[in-house]
Every structure is written in C-alpha cells, then in structure tokens.
Amino acid sequence: MLVEFDLIQRAQKGDAGAFNQVVTAYRRRIMGTISRLIGRPEDVEDVAQEVFIRLYFSLEQLRTPEVFEPWLYRLTVNASYDYLRKSRRRLESRMSDLSEQQVMMADAAAGSRQQSEDGEKRRVRDQVQNLLASVSDEDRILLTLKEVEGLSLKELEKIYQVNENALKVRLFRARQRVLKNMKDVTPPLARTAKSNDTP
Amino acid sequence: MNSNSPMECEKDRQLDELLNAYRSACPDFEPGASFMPGIWARIDEREVSTNWFGRIAKTLVTAAVAASAILALMLSSFNHQTFNHQAAEFLNGTFVEALRADQVAELEPFHVDHIAELEQQ
Numbered sequence: 001m002l003v004e005f006d007l008i009q010r011a012q013k014g015d016a017g018a019f020n021q022v023v024t025a026y027r028r029r030i031m032g033t034i035s036r037l038i039g040r041p042e043d044v045e046d047v048a049q050e051v052f053i054r055l056y057f058s059l060e061q062l063r064t065p066e067v068f069e070p071w072l073y074r075l076t077v078n079a080s081y082d083y084l085r086k087s088r089r090r091l092e093s094r095m096s097d098l099s100e101q102q103v104m105m106a107d108a109a110a111g112s113r114q115q116s117e118d119g120e121k122r123r124v125r126d127q128v129q130n131l132l133a134s135v136s137d138e139d140r141i142l143l144t145l146k147e148v149e150g151l152s153l154k155e156l157e158k159i160y161q162v163n164e165n166a167l168k169v170r171l172f173r174a175r176q177r178v179l180k181n182m183k184d185v186t187p188p189l190a191r192t193a194k195s196n197d198t199p
Numbered sequence: 200m201n202s203n204s205p206m207e208c209e210k211d212r213q214l215d216e217l218l219n220a221y222r223s224a225c226p227d228f229e230p231g232a233s234f235m236p237g238i239w240a241r242i243d244e245r246e247v248s249t250n251w252f253g254r255i256a257k258t259l260v261t262a263a264v265a266a267s268a269i270l271a272l273m274l275s276s277f278n279h280q281t282f283n284h285q286a287a288e289f290l291n292g293t294f295v296e297a298l299r300a301d302q303v304a305e306l307e308p309f310h311v312d313h314i315a316e317l318e319q320q
Binding site: 016020023024027028031032035036041044045048049050052053056057120121122124125127128131143147148149150175178179182 | 207210211213214215217218220221222223224225226227228229230231234235237238239241242245
C-alpha cells in the first residue's frame with residue numbers, strides 16, 4: 001500500500017488533510033490506469049476526480065486495510081465504465097449533429113495532432129487501442145487490468161468479487177476474442193528492429 | 200485449453216509483447232494544479248445537492264406521517280361512532296327483536312313468490 005492505514009482512518013473521520021494525502025499518493029497510479037482503460041487522455045483527469053469523489057463518499061464503509069487498494073481499483077473500473085457508456089452516447093448524438101465535412105475536418109485535426117507525437121509509441125498505443133476497441137468494454141478492462149496493469153488474479157478476485165476459476169475463464173475468453181481480431185498486427189519489437197536496420 | 204497450434208502460440212506471444220510495449224508507450228499523467236481544488240469543489244457541490252434532496256425527502260416523510268396519523272384518527276373515530284350506534288340498538292331492543300333480527304338474515308334468500316309458483320305447479 002502507498003499509504004498507512006492510519007492515514008486512511010484519519011480521512012474516514014473527516015480529516016481533509018489526510019484525504020488530500022491519500023489522493024496525492026494514488027492519483028498518478030489511478031490516472032495511468034484510467035488512461036489505459038478509457039484511451040482518451042483529455043478526459044483522464046475528469047474521471048480520476050470522479051474516482052476520488054466516490055472514494056470520499058464511501059470511505060466510511062471501509063473496515064480493513066487489505067481491501068483499500070482493490071476497492072480503489074473497483075471504483076476506478078466502475079467510473080471508467082460509466083465514462084465509456086456516457087461518452088458513447090455523447091459521441092453518437094454529436095456525430096449525428098455534424099455534417100460530413102465537419103467530421104472530415106475533425107479527423108484531419110486529430111491526424112495532425114498524432115503526427116506531432118512520438119511516432120513509435122504512438123503507433124503501439126494506436127495498435128493496442130484499436131485492437132482492444134474491437135472487443136467489449138468488459139473484455140478490454142479485464143485484459144488491461146491483468147496484462148497491462150499487472151494485477152494478480154488474487155487482486156482481480158477482490159475487485160470483481162468472483163472466484164479465481166471464473167476469472168481465468170473470463171480472461172481466456174477475452175484473450176481469445178482479442179486474438180481473433182489480431183490479424184495484421186506487427187509485433188512492436190520486430191517493427192522497431194526493422195526500422196533501426198533501415199538507414 | 201492450451202492445445203494451440205504453433206501459429207496460435209506465436210500470435211499469443213505477439214499479443215503479450217504488444218501489451219508489454221503498450222504499458223511503456225503510455226505517458227505518465229501529471230495532474231494539473233486544479234486537480235485537488237476541483238475534487239473539493241465537486242465534493243461540496245454534491246454535498247449541497249445531497250442535503251437539498253435530504254431536506255425534501257425529510258419534509259415529504261414528515262408530511263406522509265402526519266397525513267397517516269390524521270387519517271388513522273378519523274377512521275378510528277368513525278368506527279367508534281358506528282359501533283356505538285349498532286351496540287345501542289342491540290342493547291336497547293327486546294329479546295324477541297334480537298331473535299327476529301338474527302333470523303331475518305337466514306330467511307332472506309327464500310322468496311315467497313317462488314314457493315307459491317312451485318305449489319301451483
């Protein structure tokens with residue numbers, strides 16, 4: 001744990017300073033996780049704030065220190081789900097309001113932003129995000145937590161509140177669905193080696 | 200579950216590689232200066248709206264309880280009056296009147312007209 005349980009207990013009792021310290025300790029980690037779960041950097045801070053607000057209002061229910069981190073992850077996953085659901089609805093209504101020309105202009109603007117970023121990292125991010133976008137939110141979030149965030153099955157058990165075997169089955173199926181969509185993906189390391197070879 | 204072909208194993212390995220590369224390709228997020236003040240502003244906002252809803256809910260509950268109490272009082276006084284009226288009639292009548300009142304209810308389903316019709320047949 002990044003903080004002592006004593007600090008959490010003080011925050012539970014309404015100590016605003018203690019709550020600030022808890023947020024400060026976890027905010028970078030939570031923002032990193034959110035960015036990988038939702039894939040939209042511009043909204044990461046907003047979703048992270050929502051996570052900590054939910055933490056603030058539910059903190060008094062916490063009894064044991066062991067469940068604090070899985071619980072925080074659970075809040076993160078739930079807030080990300082909510083965001084994805086809302087943004088899908090928003091995007092659908094926004095796109096239906098735009099003319100074809102406006103949509104093309106928006107695409108072009110996004111394209112020029114991409115060019116200015118670090119090429120290889122950007123390519124890997126796009127590749128993985130496109131790949132994960134081809135499966136459901138549930139599959140994507142579960143795979144991201146396990147394979148990218150590196151959470152153990154024990155930790156996932158606490159977050160999802162299901163047993164290890166059920167999780168293994170869900171992970172296997174999610175992975176299979178991703179692999180099914182992974183046809184023309186070039187491995188990042190091979191690509192990098194190839195690009196280094198060329199003068 | 201694990202009896203995969205060599206091609207599938209290769210794909211599996213590629214996916215692992217890609218996901219590992221993804222982690223390091225994601226930028227670290229440094230929250231802006233308005234991150235903490237933003238959290239507190241949103242907490243305050245929710246507390247205000249929660250209090251407002253709480254007050255409305257309390258008012259509604261109080262009104263419902265008061266209305267129930269008034270209705271209960273009205274019903275009980277009405278029942279009391281009806282009961283008193285019936286009890287007075289019963290107590291003031293003679294034994295014969297009470298017996299008649301009791302038997303009238305039992306005799307009601309029979310119709311004299313029908314019996315007369317039967318006798319004619």
